[in-house]
Amino acid sequence: MKKILLIHGNPEQNFEFQNILESAGFNTYITVGETDGLKIADRYMPDIMICDLDNNEKELGVIKKLNENSSTECIPLLVITSTPNNAHIRAVMELGADDVLVKPIICESLLRSINKRLRKIEVLREHLTDKIISTENAFSNQSK
Numbered sequence: 001m002k003k004i005l006l007i008h009g010n011p012e013q014n015f016e017f018q019n020i021l022e023s024a025g026f027n028t029y030i031t032v033g034e035t036d037g038l039k040i041a042d043r044y045m046p047d048i049m050i051c052d053l054d055n056n057e058k059e060l061g062v063i064k065k066l067n068e069n070s071s072t073e074c075i076p077l078l079v080i081t082s083t084p085n086n087a088h089i090r091a092v093m094e095l096g097a098d099d100v101l102v103k104p105i106i107c108e109s110l111l112r113s114i115n116k117r118l119r120k121i122e123v124l125r126e127h128l129t130d131k132i133i134s135t136e137n138a139f140s141n142q143s144k
Contacts, residue, residue: 001027002118005046007037007062009053020107026114034062041072047121048114051097052080056088063095076117080105 004026006018021028029044031037034053041049049066053059059079066072079092082103089100099113 001025002048003027003029003044003046004048004050004114005037005041005044006030006050006052007034007041008032009034009055009058017107017110020111021114024111034058034065037062038065038069038072041066041075042069045071046075048076048078048117050078050080050110054082056081056083056085060091060095063092063097067096076121078110078113078117080110 002025004021006028008030009032018028018030029040029046031040037049037051040046049072051059051062053062059081063077063079066075066077073096076098077096078099078101079097080101080103081088081092083089084102089102092100098117101109101113
């Protein structure tokens with residue numbers, strides 16, 4: 001079961017897509033605030049992270065901190081924002097977010113984005129495995 005970490009900014013509001021993600025077969029971890037989110041990301045190494053903080057500066061700060069940590073910098077990150085500001089969206093993407101979804105979002109869009117990132121990881125893993133096997137075979141054949 002793939003793990004999704006949601007870094008959520010509003011303790012009074014449940015993440016509206018938790019049931020949908022769990023129904024789709026994902027194991028979800030929800031944290032409130034960026035500090036707990038960063039700790040959980042480092043400890044549990046989720047397959048995907050979703051940042052839904054509703055604060056532009058906090059969103060950018062989380063992305064920077066995730067990228068500074070070698071354990072979390074390669075985990076796909078989706079940012080859900082209420083800001084349709086193109087400059088902010090561009091800044092989020094340039095810092096390393098894999099996708100930005102502007103509220104209100106449709107659950108199908110979120111699931112498509114998650115599944116696309118998971119598929120890319122799987123394809124990359126397959127390519128790297130093939131390269132390793134090919135390299136090992138080349139060395140094995142040279143030593144004969």
